[in-house]
Amino acid sequence: MSRDRDPIRVALLGCGVVGSQVLRLLREQADELAARVGAPLELAGIAVRRPQRHPEVPAELLTTDAAELVGRPDVDVVVELMGGIEPARDLLLDALKGGRSVVSANKALLAEEGEALATAARDSGADLYYEASVAGAIPLLRPIQQSLAGDRIRRVAGIVNGTTNFILSAMESTGAGYADALEEAGRLGYAEADPTADVDGYDAASKAAILASLAFHTRVTAADVYREGIRDVTATDIASARALGCTVKLLAICEQVGGSSGDAVSARVYPAMIPKTHQLASVSGAFNAVFVEADAAGPLMFYGQGAGGPQTASAVLGDLVAAARNKVIGGRGPRDSAYAHLPIQPIGEVRTRYHINLDVHARAGVLAAVASVFAEQGVSIATVKQEGGDVAERSSTLRGGREADADDAGHGGDAGTDATLVVVTHEAADAALRATVEALSGLESVRGVASVLRVEGLGRPVHALGGAQ
Amino acid sequence: MSRDRDPIRVALLGCGVVGSQVLRLLREQADELAARVGAPLELAGIAVRRPQRHPEVPAELLTTDAAELVGRPDVDVVVELMGGIEPARDLLLDALKGGRSVVSANKALLAEEGEALATAARDSGADLYYEASVAGAIPLLRPIQQSLAGDRIRRVAGIVNGTTNFILSAMESTGAGYADALEEAGRLGYAEADPTADVDGYDAASKAAILASLAFHTRVTAADVYREGIRDVTATDIASARALGCTVKLLAICEQVGGSSGDAVSARVYPAMIPKTHQLASVSGAFNAVFVEADAAGPLMFYGQGAGGPQTASAVLGDLVAAARNKVIGGRGPRDSAYAHLPIQPIGEVRTRYHINLDVHARAGVLAAVASVFAEQGVSIATVKQEGGDVAERSSTLRGGREADADDAGHGGDAGTDATLVVVTHEAADAALRATVEALSGLESVRGVASVLRVEGLGRPVHALGGAQ
Numbered sequence: 001m002s003r004d005r006d007p008i009r010v011a012l013l014g015c016g017v018v019g020s021q022v023l024r025l026l027r028e029q030a031d032e033l034a035a036r037v038g039a040p041l042e043l044a045g046i047a048v049r050r051p052q053r054h055p056e057v058p059a060e061l062l063t064t065d066a067a068e069l070v071g072r073p074d075v076d077v078v079v080e081l082m083g084g085i086e087p088a089r090d091l092l093l094d095a096l097k098g099g100r101s102v103v104s105a106n107k108a109l110l111a112e113e114g115e116a117l118a119t120a121a122r123d124s125g126a127d128l129y130y131e132a133s134v135a136g137a138i139p140l141l142r143p144i145q146q147s148l149a150g151d152r153i154r155r156v157a158g159i160v161n162g163t164t165n166f167i168l169s170a171m172e173s174t175g176a177g178y179a180d181a182l183e184e185a186g187r188l189g190y191a192e193a194d195p196t197a198d199v200d201g202y203d204a205a206s207k208a209a210i211l212a213s214l215a216f217h218t219r220v221t222a223a224d225v226y227r228e229g230i231r232d233v234t235a236t237d238i239a240s241a242r243a244l245g246c247t248v249k250l251l252a253i254c255e256q257v258g259g260s261s262g263d264a265v266s267a268r269v270y271p272a273m274i275p276k277t278h279q280l281a282s283v284s285g286a287f288n289a290v291f292v293e294a295d296a297a298g299p300l301m302f303y304g305q306g307a308g309g310p311q312t313a314s315a316v317l318g319d320l321v322a323a324a325r326n327k328v329i330g331g332r333g334p335r336d337s338a339y340a341h342l343p344i345q346p347i348g349e350v351r352t353r354y355h356i357n358l359d360v361h362a363r364a365g366v367l368a369a370v371a372s373v374f375a376e377q378g379v380s381i382a383t384v385k386q387e388g389g390d391v392a393e394r395s396s397t398l399r400g401g402r403e404a405d406a407d408d409a410g411h412g413g414d415a416g417t418d419a420t421l422v423v424v425t426h427e428a429a430d431a432a433l434r435a436t437v438e439a440l441s442g443l444e445s446v447r448g449v450a451s452v453l454r455v456e457g458l459g460r461p462v463h464a465l466g467g468a469q
Numbered sequence: 470m471s472r473d474r475d476p477i478r479v480a481l482l483g484c485g486v487v488g489s490q491v492l493r494l495l496r497e498q499a500d501e502l503a504a505r506v507g508a509p510l511e512l513a514g515i516a517v518r519r520p521q522r523h524p525e526v527p528a529e530l531l532t533t534d535a536a537e538l539v540g541r542p543d544v545d546v547v548v549e550l551m552g553g554i555e556p557a558r559d560l561l562l563d564a565l566k567g568g569r570s571v572v573s574a575n576k577a578l579l580a581e582e583g584e585a586l587a588t589a590a591r592d593s594g595a596d597l598y599y600e601a602s603v604a605g606a607i608p609l610l611r612p613i614q615q616s617l618a619g620d621r622i623r624r625v626a627g628i629v630n631g632t633t634n635f636i637l638s639a640m641e642s643t644g645a646g647y648a649d650a651l652e653e654a655g656r657l658g659y660a661e662a663d664p665t666a667d668v669d670g671y672d673a674a675s676k677a678a679i680l681a682s683l684a685f686h687t688r689v690t691a692a693d694v695y696r697e698g699i700r701d702v703t704a705t706d707i708a709s710a711r712a713l714g715c716t717v718k719l720l721a722i723c724e725q726v727g728g729s730s731g732d733a734v735s736a737r738v739y740p741a742m743i744p745k746t747h748q749l750a751s752v753s754g755a756f757n758a759v760f761v762e763a764d765a766a767g768p769l770m771f772y773g774q775g776a777g778g779p780q781t782a783s784a785v786l787g788d789l790v791a792a793a794r795n796k797v798i799g800g801r802g803p804r805d806s807a808y809a810h811l812p813i814q815p816i817g818e819v820r821t822r823y824h825i826n827l828d829v830h831a832r833a834g835v836l837a838a839v840a841s842v843f844a845e846q847g848v849s850i851a852t853v854k855q856e857g858g859d860v861a862e863r864s865s866t867l868r869g870g871r872e873a874d875a876d877d878a879g880h881g882g883d884a885g886t887d888a889t890l891v892v893v894t895h896e897a898a899d900a901a902l903r904a905t906v907e908a909l910s911g912l913e914s915v916r917g918v919a920s921v922l923r924v925e926g927l928g929r930p931v932h933a934l935g936g937a938q
Binding site: 021025037146148150300303315320322335 | 498505607608618620768782786791798803808
């Protein structure tokens with residue numbers, strides 16, 4: 001019966017890593033897809049830049065004129081797998097304005113132009129789906145937007161970038177420095193030739209913008225997301241984390257903060273230490289995991305492969321089936337509901353915790369000086385640990401006839417003796433923490449700041465599998 | 470603008486643990502829900518058995534006549550939270566035939582009458598949603614039915630019952646026997662006065678039927694699900710598991726088995742040992758976790774609270790928003806697509822692994838006799854371990870002047886000396902494994918079968934957070 005219905009005509013934009021998998025799945029699962037949609041899916045055309053690179057695609061489907069393809073009156077759904085802001089933006093706006101539904105995997109575009117696209121869809125009655133733009137194969141946007149449509153989401157946080165996750169995992173397991181780990185990632189196919197989008201956090205920031213927009217019914221663009229990548233994560237950072245029983249992860253954190261009046265949205269991406277006992281700590285390599293906390297549902301976790309051709313194609317096809325079905329029955333996808341218009345909380349106001357590793361001179365007054373800086377900023381200290389400096393340097397003080405006791409900052413007086421001071425703060429405004437670090441680096445007794453990392457998940461209820469609940 | 474639209478009228482059937490939470494959320498979130506639906510949600514009435522027990526509900530909404538409420542022409546969506554097969558079945562069939570969409574949390578009903586309900590919905594154009602019937606707050610049905618609509622699901626497996634999970638966790642952590650752990654569960658509110666539905670696996674079997682039906686596009690009813698509960702799980706089982714580095718969980722496992730022709734569906738519920746390193750091993754208490762494996766998406770995991778008033782209400786409201794929105798815009802939910810009509814694989818043909826703990830006489834020939842039984846059934850042994858019997862009994866053999874060496878089954882000859890033989894098999898047809906156990910218990914040298922448990926997840930690729938991927 002499904003085959004008697006008029007086919008749903010699909011235009012595919014791009015046929016690369018993901019597009020070729022979409023094409024394969026459309027072919028291999030044609031009958032199943034028809035049964036699930038209620039009508040056969042038919043390709044109207046595939047727009048690519050270089051047709052000669054696609055010998056596996058029937059020539060009559062190939063075109064270099066994406067604009068023409070998108071404008072054909074017989075096209076029902078446009079699947080965009082090109083990436084990049086332009087020309088995807090103009091093509092998709094044209095498609096939506098013409099009433100053609102859109103399925104996209106384009107995180108950068110959705111994070112920047114989500115509003116314009118949603119408006120065009122709403123006005124024409126077309127659908128706009130983009131599950132594939134975040135977290136690869138993991139169903140995440142549909143749960144947030146639809147399953148939790150009757151709940152109040154408070155927080156969406158997790159690991160959404162496989163490249164940086166792989167690099168940090170490698171640094172941890174092998175002790176390698178950032179540069180070496182990045183090279184290994186490239187060699188193994190986890191990083192692209194130009195890894196900037198991943199390692200500088202742009203990819204994660206786009207995804208955070210999309211997640212926050214849906215979770216908090218507020219337009220959040222990539223520019224609204226505070227972003228730090230992993231270029232400055234060092235082997236010392238990794239070792240510091242290990243000493244604290246933590247591991248370093250690039251986290252995307254989206255929260256609704258504040259009270260019932262004066263709510264705001266915080267969205268940020270940065271590398272942070274998390275306890276090894278936390279569920280996110282054991283997510284490695286290309287896997288992603290995202291926690292969603294909602295008032296009634298409580299804590300939820302979604303886990304799976306966050307990237308890859310087949311994985312992303314799975315998400316694309318799920319959306320395509322939904323869009324195609326709506327064309328068959330005359331239905332529509334979920335209502336775009338960015339009605340809340342919450343302000344974006346500046347990073348300075350976000351309450352975070354810092355782990356600070358200082359190289360200091362082991363002399364009288366250092367601890368007092370350091371502690372005073374924290375006090376001036378109103379930052380409360382949770383833990384502090386001082387460790388002696390280099391043994392050779394300690395030995396050199398013996399020649400002067402005085403033992404330098406590296407465990408007592410009040411002793412000695414030899415300017416060559418160093419120590420390490422490790423401080424973990426309580427929660428404080430990020431601006432105060434940042435000002436604290438600045439002031440510390442200016443202290444005479446501080447030789448340098450060896451490591452600064454935010455700390456997440458320490459001391460909060462850990463929704464660990466099997467942990468405190 | 471949303472408030473100018475005609476309200477969507479909702480009939481609530483039942484106002485217990487879940488219904489009262491649905492009522493609360495409808496009130497507290499009225500504005501947000503209206504923004505997300507595109508029209509206000511209005512309660513048409515609430516059907517309960519004893520109105521006097523609901524002083525918090527406006528009297529004008531209460532009715533004892535559910536059939537009348539469901540038949541009112543102004544009702545758009547019926548939310549059923551009564552539970553049980555009847556009268557829910559007739560009420561929902563009436564609602565659907567009249568074009569009223571249904572949102573249900575009724576696992577027993579959906580597992581038994583899913584086909585009749587789906588047919589009524591399809592014929593009238595009404596929606597049928599039942600996310601809340603499985604895994605509480607965790608979005609699971611929508612991901613399976615919609616997000617993975619373009620993929621081929623191979624396996625859905627995990628922990629879907631919090632009562633039994635709590636009991637088994639308690640037995641493990643305290644060494645308590647089943648009866649004591651069950652009593653503790655009741656005391657803490659994890660088990661009902663009559664815990665049969667949970668401890669005998671009926672709850673899990675209903676959920677497995679629903680999951681398998683959606684995952685494999687084949688009608689699977691509760692009766693199709695092989696079901697073993699946890700009543701016969703002993704402290705010995707738990708200890709045996711621990712010795713193997715495993716833990717015991719009640720698992721629901723749904724798989725598509727066989728080749729491209731001759732595919733079949735396997736759906737089963739039973740307690741099994743799983744490696745402590747497996748992600749499911751650390752899911753404790755009221756939390757559920759379900760793995761979904763699909764061809765393109767790969768392994769996915771969904772985790773969260775599987776029961777509770779607010780948690781289940783979250784799932785109900787997500788479906789209610791979807792159903793209400795479809796009423797506003799004239800759309801429809803996902804197409805019921807049980808087109809595959811795959812046969813159900815009998816449990817005897819399911820390939821499983823057994824862990825068998827035998828009390829044996831420590832005499833010559835025991836191991837040979839036992840091994841022969843396995844050989845006769847064609848069951849391959851993976852590991853075998855023999856341990857000596859009771860020290861007092863060993864000491865008693867010394868009086869006879871002969872040392873009984875408990876580590877060597879070929880020694881001794883004293884009929885009072887016992888030993889333990891622990892065998893873990895390779896995969897074999899469950900029927901062969903069951904026949905093996907039967908034959909073993911009939912051996913003269915076997916005093917008794919101390920423990921038999923299936924083993925899952927051992928030796929397969931473990932999609933552990935951080936484990937082999």
